[in-house]
Every structure is written in structure tokens, then in C-alpha cells.
Amino acid sequence: MLREANKKKTKELIMKNAIQLFKQKGYQNVTVAEITTACGIAKGTFFNYFQKKEHILLYLADSYMELLHKIVQRNQVGTMKEQVLHIFRELFSIYFKQIDILHPAFEETIKSAIRSNGASGNISKLREAICYVLEQGMEKKAFRSKWKVAECADVIVGIFLNVLICTPLEEEKLMKKLAQQLEMVWGGFIHESTKEIS
Amino acid sequence: MLREANKKKTKELIMKNAIQLFKQKGYQNVTVAEITTACGIAKGTFFNYFQKKEHILLYLADSYMELLHKIVQRNQVGTMKEQVLHIFRELFSIYFKQIDILHPAFEETIKSAIRSNGASGNISKLREAICYVLEQGMEKKAFRSKWKVAECADVIVGIFLNVLICTPLEEEKLMKKLAQQLEMVWGGFIHESTKEIS
């Protein structure tokens, strides 16, 4: 099937040139026409491969999220907290290497999550990865909780989103915040001696 | 100052007509030209008041967030958890009344938070409101925690964001999820009998 091969080649060609241009000029300053010219194809062809200009970012983010499986598999030592943190650390190290591209990609990822209500896309992949890690932990008796793993994963994803959305993008700061907030939810807010009053 | 008054009137005129059109046809299907025609002004005038079409959504979300102060003040009974939940319930009841408008507005709110790294905008207002509530609680000894209130507020905002981003938009489901996740972070993930192993 020559056709299939060509399609794959063209898609990769578009991705390659697009990423290069995004790195040079920033996502917002690159037009679809520029990308296609760089590829030596017609503008319309771009839209045979990506419905919207932004979809190229989702596709990119997707390809990085594929790495999650490897990250999760490779990393099965330490406490649950450490394992979760490790996943985030690995994600960030990818993120920060290409921050000029992945920052707009993050925006698109969230937009897409909102539109699908988190039912699909990268954020749900992240949630699933965390679920998997926690489940492994429960099986190995390294983690026990009165809550379902899916519910714990939800809270952890929330922490991740909030930190990414609301923290200046410096790797160390992000990791510190994440580590602390994980610590907080692991042990809970309430100080032992507290008595809630009505 | 006639000039000031006119500006205010024009801005309100634009908002009023824009909201009405958004309700009728949905944000995406309303053009700036339509809005200005409805207002009886020139298209260019719109951009004297809002830098981009989307900014009208931010302004709208902003005006709703102003209500936070009232909500927080009016509601100083119950446990901290209940008070926080109450804030969310009030926000949602506003949100759901105008969901077709506020959904795109929420997207813009997040985008803007990402760009300012959470330093300004509606999400930081929400965080501050929660901080305020928790601080009140600490003063009244209704809430004690080994964590700083700002850190607790961060986690709570994370829960809020994740739930709004990733849950199908039904008021009851959202509130249930929020209530549960607040419960979780209040008490912590870990079951007493758990021992973390290395």
C-alpha cells in the first residue's frame, strides 16, 4: 500500500516542518501557509491531515503522552507518592525541553478536555496512568486507602492541572509545589487536634 | 465628565447585545460585526473596548466573580468544608443559569490563567476567596492544619479546576464530586493501618 505510506510520510513531513517553524517563531507567528510552503505542498493539503491548525498541537501532545506507558513501566520502585512524583518529573523534563511548543499545546489539551468533559484525550490518559500506578500499589499492599483509586487519581490530576496552570514555569518550583501538595493530600489537611465546630 | 459616562454606556451596550446574541446563537456563531450592528455602532468601535473578541468573555466572567465577595461574606456558618462547598454551590448556580455563555468563558478564563501563570484573573480571585474563608476559620479555631492556608487553597482550587474540566456538566454530579474530593483531602488518602513500604 503505497498510499498509506505516503499519507504517513506527508503527516510526518508536516509535523517536522511545523515543529521547526514553531521553535523558530513561536506557534502564534507561524501560518499554515508557511508550513505548507516549507513542506512543498498546497495549503489545502494541510487540512486533509489536521482539521484545524490547533490540532497539530494536540497530535504533538498526544505523541508525548504515548511515553507515559514507558515511564510508568520503568518506574516501579519507591512509595506510591514517590512513583507519582516520578511520573510528573519525567513529564516535566519532556515538557521543559520544548516549552515554547508545549505551552500552547497545553492550552489546547485543556480546551479539548473541557469540550469532551475529560472523557478522552491526554488528561484522561494521565488519569489512567495514575490509576494504574495506584492499583499496582494496592496489589502490592504499598498503598491502602478508604477511597477508590480512581477518586484518588482525580484529586492528583487536579493538583497537576492547578500547578501547571497557576505556577510560573520553572521546573524546580513546579516540582516543589507538586511534591508538597501530594504530601498534603496523602496525609490530609486536618491537624489531629482539630475539632470541627458547627 | 460626559466622556466617561458615554464610554461606560457604550461598553454596557456592547455587553448587553453580545450576551443576548450569544444566548441566541452561541458564542462561536456570533461575529463581532453582528454585535456592533445590533448596537448601532461601527465594527472598529468594538475593538476600542475589547482588544479581542474573547476578551468580552473574560470581562463577563470577571463581573460574575465580583459576586464572590458577597457570597463569602453572607456565608459564615458551618464547618470549613461546608463553607467551601457552599461557595462552589453558589458559583455553579450562577454558572448553570448561563451555561452556554459561561462555558466558553471558562475556557478563556483558563487560557488567561495559563498566560499570566495564575498571577491574576478569576482563578486567583477564587483562590483568594478560599484563603479568606480558611483564615477566618483558623481565627475562629474551626480549622487547624499543619499546612498554610494558601497551600490548602491551592489544592482546593486544583480540585475545582479538575472537576470543572473533566466532569460532564450536570450540577448534581459536579457537586457530588466536589464534596467527595474535599472530604478526601480533608482527611487524607492514607488509611490509618497503611504502612508505606520502600
Add this chain to the structure above:
DNA sequence: GTCAAATAATGACTTAGGTCATTTTGGTGG
């Protein structure tokens, strides 16, 4: 009231994303 400076309104114009009818190309059967 008149004039000049500051501010606001205007709409023709530019730009870029996205569409689609048409053309070209790859694949298949005779």
C-alpha cells in the same frame, strides 16, 4: 462662542484560517 488639543468612532483594508469544486494520482480488474 470659538478654537485647538485630546479622545473616540469609523469603515476600508489586511491577514489568515478554513472550504470546496476540480484535478491529479495510486490502485485494481480486464
Add this chain to the structure above:
DNA sequence: CCACCAAAATGACCTAAGTCATTATTTGAC
């Protein structure tokens, strides 16, 4: 090798956001 069909490429075209030089309005000073 040709004929034919399905799928992919094409680029003229359309639409809508956003710009900006020009025009109109408000204001304050005299």
C-alpha cells in the same frame, strides 16, 4: 496497457478577526 474508481492534492475563494489612517466629538482655555 488501458480504463476506471477511490482517495488525495490543489488553490481560488470565502469569511471573520483585527488594524489603522481618517473623521467626528468632547473638553477646557480664552
